[in-house]
Amino acid sequence: MAIRLGDEAPNFTAETTEGPIDFHEWKSGAWAVFFSHPADFTPVCTTELGRTAALQSEFVRRNVKTIAVSVDPLESHKNWAGDIGDVGGTDLNFPIIADESRVVSNLYDMLHPGEGDTSTVRSVFIIDPANKVRLTLTYPKSVGRNFDEILRVIDALQLTDAAPVSTPVDWVPGGRVIVSPALSTADATERFGDVEEVKPYLRWTPQPTV
């Protein structure tokens, strides 16, 4: 069954390049970016995992752990790691799950037979510290993902969890945000100071410090 936003992220055990894990234990207390790639030793995947390694300090700063999965065997992941480091400029610094049995890929509905073969498509799950699924993305095999966008969504989720605001179209960190409809304009002004009412349902305020 498809995994929907708000669902508990299914738990699993798996072999990874950093040893066996129980997923919920591994991510305990942290956010996770759990993403699949079609195959080791392929060009787009190498750039994606290289970029994730290079951005690791940005993920850590946000209390986010990253973990990748494909249906290739553990030895293949380990042999590929050097290429990821060469291409991304940073040694592989997060685990890759070896899902030869496809148990994890099926659990997360990452196998889309219409996309050509029995390898995983480019799925992304952002999962919060309570193990709730907060974002899903599915990209085709030929299109690499934008990991700056993944960081942007994490920033937006963490901000909107911490304050009664939403982020507008094309928001980037530091940009103005939208006051929650749950807050009256008077209460919003008391809380945020500067509130601009464009429509009764659209009220801007500078990004609050949380």
Ligand code: BEZ
């Ligand atoms: C790639 O990573 O370049 C790739 C992998 C599978 C299918 C298409 C592209």
